[in-house]
Amino acid sequence: MPELPEAEAARQRIEAGALNRTITGVFLGEVSHMSLPSADELAGFVGTQFTRTQRHGKYIFAGSKDGPWLHIHLGMAGSLRVVDTDETPPKYVRLSIAFEGGTQLLFRDPRKFGHIQLIEDVEAFIDGKGLGPDALQIGDNAFANRVGTTRGAIKSALLSQKKLAGVGNLWADEALYQTGIHPEARACDLPTGKIASLHGTMRDILGAVIDTGAVYSKLPEDWLIHNRKVGAACARCDGGEITVKKVGGRSSYHCPAHQMRND
DNA sequence: TTTACTGTTAGGAC
């Protein structure tokens, strides 16, 4: 369920279990219709080590010291794990990278929306994609200028990776829910104080999810994530009921009782 | 059997 916190948790797993270990083999699974490097290209990593990682928004990078970077995007359903080589692999593993010492990094992606690419330069890649600042790094002014000035729905602004990188449907809904803003509210009409508190809430949410390793059951009970279905009782106000509405083409779960519109 | 889904992107409308 990959947005920024899931990507960051995955990056940390690479950092903890796959860094500075010699790569002994790279294996592709069933990858029809997927955008991945060829087996020959990936074979270039054998004998080398990943020595550093980076993340920008939902984009993960693992690099060898002087060689190319492996860029991984988890798509809609991808995940990364480090497991022992003798462990039975789960279904839908698209790429596995084996390391000296008996561990391997697995890229699992049932829906095949993820992709992997070899790149030379992370900054150039981010520029080329036109990604905005990382949602955890963006400053108050930049957030206000990029998100708070949008003429469309605030929900759509949060989802735009060009305005800020890393927020997806799930955590956009959570941030608006906890800040008390209706997903359809026009961003540029929101008071500056509301934009500032949205920024703070969003940062807190992303940080808290990362702290759990993106294990949702460890998140506080009054978060929307635990009541994300139509008709559920709102945990933040008396008598509120969760409803869903398409905003910018995405299902937007919210509580109309405490999430205010501004038009 | 039908429908929806947490992401990205190309193409079209305004």
Place this chain on the structure above:
DNA sequence: TGTCCTAACAGTAA
């Protein structure tokens, strides 16, 4: 030119 919306991508689960 900029901004926004929709459809499409592939596979699974409800």
